[in-house]
Amino acid sequence: MLQVFTHPACLAHDTGPDHAERPARLRSILGALEAAHPDLDWQQAPRATRGQLLRVHDAALLDSVLETVPLGVMALDPDTMLSPGSAEAALRAAGAGVAAVDAVLAGRTTRAFCAVRPPGHHATATTAMGFCLFNNIAVAARHALDQHGLERVVIADFDVHHGNGTQAIFATEAKLRFASSHQWPLYPGSGAHHETGIGNIANVPLPEAAGSAAFRAAWQMELLPFLDMFRPQLVLISAGFDGHHRDPLANLQLNTDDFAWITRELVVIANRHCGGRVVSMLEGGYDLTALAECCVAHIDGLRW
Numbered sequence: 001m002l003q004v005f006t007h008p009a010c011l012a013h014d015t016g017p018d019h020a021e022r023p024a025r026l027r028s029i030l031g032a033l034e035a036a037h038p039d040l041d042w043q044q045a046p047r048a049t050r051g052q053l054l055r056v057h058d059a060a061l062l063d064s065v066l067e068t069v070p071l072g073v074m075a076l077d078p079d080t081m082l083s084p085g086s087a088e089a090a091l092r093a094a095g096a097g098v099a100a101v102d103a104v105l106a107g108r109t110t111r112a113f114c115a116v117r118p119p120g121h122h123a124t125a126t127t128a129m130g131f132c133l134f135n136n137i138a139v140a141a142r143h144a145l146d147q148h149g150l151e152r153v154v155i156a157d158f159d160v161h162h163g164n165g166t167q168a169i170f171a172t173e174a175k176l177r178f179a180s181s182h183q184w185p186l187y188p189g190s191g192a193h194h195e196t197g198i199g200n201i202a203n204v205p206l207p208e209a210a211g212s213a214a215f216r217a218a219w220q221m222e223l224l225p226f227l228d229m230f231r232p233q234l235v236l237i238s239a240g241f242d243g244h245h246r247d248p249l250a251n252l253q254l255n256t257d258d259f260a261w262i263t264r265e266l267v268v269i270a271n272r273h274c275g276g277r278v279v280s281m282l283e284g285g286y287d288l289t290a291l292a293e294c295c296v297a298h299i300d301g302l303r304w
Contacts, residue, residue, distance in 0.1 A: 005096040012085030021131040032292035045096035090133040097140030121163035159240020160250040162191030171197040179223040211253035241285030241294035263301025
């Protein structure tokens, strides 16, 4: 069983002309998924509540995103934009992860994919950054720990950029393990191999132009065993597809099959330990053709 959570409000987050994180990303994904998988169970993402967001974010960040009323597109930093539709989009994006966790843990579905924007894994407890307003995957993980009482949750992040916000939020959380492969050096400059938190963080930086062999080795040799040994009760995925060789914002040389492969490997871990329960959230991916193809492959993997 697979449900896909999304909301039209996520298309109304306006980042301005020529911005890489644009509404066309989500439109391309939705169109590709509808064509490739006409039987998908589509779900409307609810708004995250203030209480759910406050589990991982400071009130000042919530106020800056939700209470600011821009007349047009305004920049929170050189990369991160706020527009009149951004607050609603951010609430729906974070709410998608919460609803997906609820659905999976209640047994209404086994796996879920959140096709939402803005992405989230760069947002820290205090700061919106790197295209991200709220940290959607962190909100979902904290909801699983606090509201559902889980003791072992894992986050696998294969976005080409390191999930600095997710790592920082959970660096001292013994009930969660975070594993990431990412290009190095590259924005945001974190994710060195020695960054291990309290032993709950594993990072494998990949050099520029690394391809399938290096990516798969990083996961097979280090990251997948690190997650598997934790015997997770829930597998969460920060699904970024900007490691694809077509992507304009990075320089890894991955192909669509690599994303299908890592998805299946994570499903194997979920099947082994937690009845197959997986919640995946969209992060990066900025070439529209590659992004659409990779999301279809990701859904194929989740349904595998």
